Amino acid sequence: AEQVMQISTNQQVKAFPSFAYGRPDGRHPDHVANGADGEEGEDDGASSDATEGHDDEDEIYEGEYQGVPARGEGQAAAAAGQPVCDSAKSRNELESERRSDEEELAQQYELIMQECGHGRFQWQLFFVLGLALMSDGVEVFVVGFVLPSAETDMCVPNSGAGWLGSIVYLGMMFGAFFWGGLSDRAGRKQCLLISLSVNGFFAFLSSFVQGYGMFLVCRMVSGFGIGGAVPIVFSYFAEVLAREKRGEHLSWLCMFWMIGGIYASAMAWAIIPHYGWSFSMGSAYQFHSWRVFVVVCALPCVSAVVALTFMPESPRFFLETGKHDEAWMVLKHIHDTNMRARGEPERVFTVNRIKVPKQLDELVEMHNESANAALKVLLKIRTELRAVRRLSVFNPCFDYPVRDNSLKLAAVWFTLSFGYYGLSVWFPDVIKHLQADEYASRVKIHSNERLEDFTFNFTLENQIHRNGVFLNDRFIGMKFKAVTFIDSSFINCYFEDVSSLGSFFKNCTFVDSFFYNTDIDDSKLTNSRVINSSFHHNKTGCQMTFDDDYSAYWVYFVNFLGTLAVLPGNIVSALLMDKIGRLSMLGGSMVLSGISCFFLWFGTSESMMIFMLCLYNGLSISAWNSLDVVTAELYPTDRRGTGFGFCNAMCKLAAVLGNLIFGSLVGITKAIPILMASSVLVGGGLVGLRLPDTRANVLM
Numbered sequence: 001a002e003q004v005m006q007i008s009t010n011q012q013v014k015a016f017p018s019f020a021y022g023r024p025d026g027r028h029p030d031h032v033a034n035g036a037d038g039e040e041g042e043d044d045g046a047s048s049d050a051t052e053g054h055d056d057e058d059e060i061y062e063g064e065y066q067g068v069p070a071r072g073e074g075q076a077a078a079a080a081g082q083p084v085c086d087s088a089k090s091r092n093e094l095e096s097e098r099r100s101d102e103e104e105l106a107q108q109y110e111l112i113m114q115e116c117g118h119g120r121f122q123w124q125l126f127f128v129l130g131l132a133l134m135s136d137g138v139e140v141f142v143v144g145f146v147l148p149s150a151e152t153d154m155c156v157p158n159s160g161a162g163w164l165g166s167i168v169y170l171g172m173m174f175g176a177f178f179w180g181g182l183s184d185r186a187g188r189k190q191c192l193l194i195s196l197s198v199n200g201f202f203a204f205l206s207s208f209v210q211g212y213g214m215f216l217v218c219r220m221v222s223g224f225g226i227g228g229a230v231p232i233v234f235s236y237f238a239e240v241l242a243r244e245k246r247g248e249h250l251s252w253l254c255m256f257w258m259i260g261g262i263y264a265s266a267m268a269w270a271i272i273p274h275y276g277w278s279f280s281m282g283s284a285y286q287f288h289s290w291r292v293f294v295v296v297c298a299l300p301c302v303s304a305v306v307a308l309t310f311m312p313e314s315p316r317f318f319l320e321t322g323k324h325d326e327a328w329m330v331l332k333h334i335h336d337t338n339m340r341a342r343g344e345p346e347r348v349f350t351v352n353r354i355k356v357p358k359q360l361d362e363l364v365e366m367h368n369e370s371a372n373a374a375l376k377v378l379l380k381i382r383t384e385l386r387a388v389r390r391l392s393v394f395n396p397c398f399d400y401p402v403r404d405n406s407l408k409l410a411a412v413w414f415t416l417s418f419g420y421y422g423l424s425v426w427f428p429d430v431i432k433h434l435q436a437d438e439y440a441s442r443v444k445i446h447s448n449e450r451l452e453d454f455t456f457n458f459t460l461e462n463q464i465h466r467n468g469v470f471l472n473d474r475f476i477g478m479k480f481k482a483v484t485f486i487d488s489s490f491i492n493c494y495f496e497d498v499s500s501l502g503s504f505f506k507n508c509t510f511v512d513s514f515f516y517n518t519d520i521d522d523s524k525l526t527n528s529r530v531i532n533s534s535f536h537h538n539k540t541g542c543q544m545t546f547d548d549d550y551s552a553y554w555v556y557f558v559n560f561l562g563t564l565a566v567l568p569g570n571i572v573s574a575l576l577m578d579k580i581g582r583l584s585m586l587g588g589s590m591v592l593s594g595i596s597c598f599f600l601w602f603g604t605s606e607s608m609m610i611f612m613l614c615l616y617n618g619l620s621i622s623a624w625n626s627l628d629v630v631t632a633e634l635y636p637t638d639r640r641g642t643g644f645g646f647c648n649a650m651c652k653l654a655a656v657l658g659n660l661i662f663g664s665l666v667g668i669t670k671a672i673p674i675l676m677a678s679s680v681l682v683g684g685g686l687v688g689l690r691l692p693d694t695r696a697n698v699l700m
Contacts, residue, residue, distance in 0.1 A: 102636065105319060105355040112331055112351055113242040118249075119338030122240060126249065128311055129233045130256035131304035132196055136229040137260025138297045139199070139222070141563075143168045144424075145268040145556070149290035166656050169421075171220040173652035175227020180645015183228070184638055188236040188314045191228060191641075193305060198225030200301040207294040208287075226301070227652070230628075231644035238632040238640075239316035240334065247582065250632065251574035251625045258570060258621070260300065261563035267296050269556040320637045324356050405634050406643060408691050409627075410650045415684025416590060416623055417651040419677040422658030423597070426665070426673050427613045431558060434606050439482075499539070500524060558610055565614035569621035582626045582633075583693055589623035590685030597678040601670060623685070633694035 175195065183191040199222050206218035234250060241249055271293040315334070318327035328351070335349040445464045452471040461481040468488040475495045480503035489509045498518040505520075508528040519539040573585060596616050602608070635643035665673050 102320075102357050102638075105357060108355050109316060109319070110243055112354070113240070115349070115351065116331060116335040117338045117342070118242060118245050120341035121334045121337040122245075122249070124337075125237060125240060125311055126253060128304065128307040129237050130253060130259075131300050131307060132192060132229050133233050133253060133256040134260035134263065135196065135199065135301040135304055136226050137257040138264045138300055139168070139172070139203075139226045141261050141264035141268075141559070142294065142297050143219075144559070145264060145272065146290055146294060149272060149288065166659055167216050167220045168223040169652045169655045169659070171223030172227035173649045173656070175224040176231055176645045176648035176652060177227075178224070178645075179228025179641075180231035180648065181642040183232045183235065183641035183645075187317055188232050188239075188641070189308065189311060190313070192232045192236065193308055195225045195228035195232070196301050196305045196308070198222070199229075200225075200298050200305060203298040203301065204295060207291040207298075227648070228645070230648050231641055234628050234632045235640045235644055236314050239314045239637070244578070246633070247577035247629050248574055250629045251570070251577045254621070254625045254628060255567075255570045255574075257624075258563060258566040261566075262560065263300070264297055265556055265560035265563055267293055269560060271296065272556075316637055319354060319356055322356050324354060327354065328352075405691065406646065408687055409631055409634065409643075409647050412586070412590075412627060412684045412688045412691075413631075413647045413651045414654045415680040415687070416620070416627065417654035418658045419593070419597070419681040419684075420620055420624075420658075421655035422662035422673065423613075423616065423677055424658075426662040427558075427562070427609065430670075431606055431609055434609070443482075495520065558613070561610060562613045562617050565618045566621045569618040570625065573622040573625040577626065577629060581693060582630045583689055583691055585622050586626035586630065586691075587685040587689035589619060589621075589626065590681050590688060593620040593623065594678040594681030594685065597674055597681065600674050620681075623688075627688070630688075630691060630694055634692070 179191050179195045202218045202222040202225065206215055206222060209215050209218055233253070237253055238246055238250060272290050312330045312333060313326070315327040315330040318324075318330065331351065331354075332349045335347075336345075339345060339347040439462060443462050443464060445466070446468065447466045448468070449465065450469045450471070451473055453473070454470075455474045455476060456478050457476050459479045459481055460483045463483045465483070465485045465488055468485065470488065470490045470493055472491070473493045475493065475498050477497045480498070480500035482501070483503040485505045485508050487507045488505070489511070490513050491511045493510070493513045495513065495515045495518050497516075498520065500519055504524050504526055505528050506526045508525070509531065510528065510533045511531045513530075513533040515533070515535040515538070517537045517539060518535075520535075521538060573589075577585065593616055596612065596619055600609070600612050631644050631647050632640065661676075662673050
């Protein structure tokens with residue numbers, strides 16, 4: 001039965017259908033409730049805790065909260081939760097009524113969020129979701145930092161190199177599709193918890209597996225899990241923000257992605273070079289420092305899972321799915337948390353009824369009790385199948401009224417990601433090639449040398465030996481690093497505890513020589529002859545020491561600087577997002593980023609390339625922040641996660657293509673990567689300017 005609230009004549013109420021407030025002084029009036037038999041039941045006179053300012057428990061108090069969602073003003077039967085003649089209406093009519101309900105709910109919800117205020121609850125959720133977004137940033141950077149060490153440690157041939165980067169992005173792409181769509185049906189919090197748990201578990205597991213194939217599988221599933229982070233995080237947070245706060249605080253939330261990149265860079269710099277941290281269990285199991293780095297990078301994800309368990313579900317999602325009472329409880333919790341933080345615990349949450357859109361999946365069932373039971377079952381099955389069909393990515397994103405916007409958003413996401421991730425691969429590799437060229441320019445060449453009865457117990461580095469003769473020489477406890485022997489002879493030589501990185505013996509001859517505990521094998525003896533020589537206790541596997549990678553420290557440092565350069569752009573975009581507009585910032589940032597790419601043509605030194613990397617990152621971050629805000633605001637609530645997931649999937653697809661295309665052009669030409677990145681960024685920026693302005697939107 002409908003509950004009736006008596007409101008004093010001097011009370012001022014801003015009227016919306018099915019949206020009622022209490023007294024303006026924060027004290028609720030007396031209530032009169034109808035009993036189940038239709039007779040009026042008098043309140044016992046006990047005052048509610050909320051009225052007295054005591055709200056230790058978020059409970060529903062009799063006479064304070066009307067837990068029946070209204071379907072429309074003057075519709076008593078609808079207010080009691082019973083649809084009127086819905087079985088006689090077509091689905092198009094029901095969908096039209098639902099859209100009308102959603103528009104009304106959007107206006108009401110905006111007023112509710114204004115009453116709840118912006119305070120402690122939003123900041124708590126901000127840091128919890130920030131950890132989840134940080135996990136996504138860490139996952140992206142882990143790929144690049146782990147790739148060289150993992151492939152060396154697992155003896156991956158050149159044919160398998162590079163698969164790790166691509167397969168992780170593919171996992172993230174499918175994860176964005178799946179988790180984004182599922183969050184619109186199962187809830188933001190629930191899906192985010194599961195997706196982060198999948199990511200954390202398989203990321204942790206990947207640090208212990210030994211085979212490269214199993215390692216790829218673990219990282220792919222880990223990427224599949226973290227793929228849901230970006231779509232759900234921004235959808236979740238946007239739904240607890242009032243309109244005037246949304247642009248700024250979603251932009252501040254983007255900073256956690258940058259923090260994730262800084263965290264990954266700093267941990268790689270601090271952990272991976274320390275190969276002394278490794279340990280082994282026999283000859284079969286090796287745990288090197290890069291595996292420690294993988295474990296450390298899973299910590300933000302684990303922290304996010306733990307913290308998220310204490311946060312409620314999005315109240316906007318509850319309302320969208322018809323769970324009126326659950327939504328009211330969450331909104332009351334938000335209000336009371338913020339009011340207590342302000343020192344106003346006596347303030348009462350005055351909302352008692354909220355508009356709930358028609359639930360189409362429920363309405364297709366027959367509510368007539370005399371209906372055939374088998375027919376009811378068939379209709380229920382058809383309802384569930386329709387729900388599954390609606391869960392698919394393409395239908396919600398390309399149905400009215402978001403089809404055109406989805407195409408434009410997909411184009412902007414794809415172009416921005418293609419340029420960003422493509423250059424992210426190209427920048428470090430270009431710097432590596434510049435370093436390699438400089439390193440090669442310092443090579444020492446020795447020709448026609450003859451050494452007899454000499455002991456080598458030190459490192460030979462960056463040398464070429466041609467037509468040399470080594471007679472009765474001993475190579476003990478030493479290292480060949482980027483050393484090449486060409487047309488040389490080793491006669492009666494002794495090799496013990498020798499490691500060789502990037503070193504080869506080409507057209508050489510070994511006569512009466514002895515090898516003990518070395519890593520010299522057929523792969524390093526190119527067109528060489530071995531006569532009456534023996535190999536004992538050869539080292540198995542791929543030997544790793546940080547000293548062997550002369551550029552590792554520098555690469556980690558360059559990535560750290562590039563990520564840190566994002567900070568000023570993040571601050572500027574957050575402060576100006578609501579002032580100059582989302583679209584102006586999106587289009588302007590992408591066009592400026594494209595122009596900055598053109599100046600890479602003139603980069604001929606490491607310092608110049610690093611400066612351009614920092615400039616590009618600082619300019620492009622405003623585009624990323626604007627795009628996140630626009631995407632969250634353009635899609636209605638019932639397809640926000642799906643739409644965001646679709647756009648983020650396009651982002652990861654572009655990342656895969658950018659890795660493959662730009663990576664193949666490293667060391668070949670600068671013209672094609674520069675022109676390609678500049679053109680797609682400028683083109684994407686121009687498309688972004690054609691999107692509708694969402695600054696004044698309420699979240700439908």
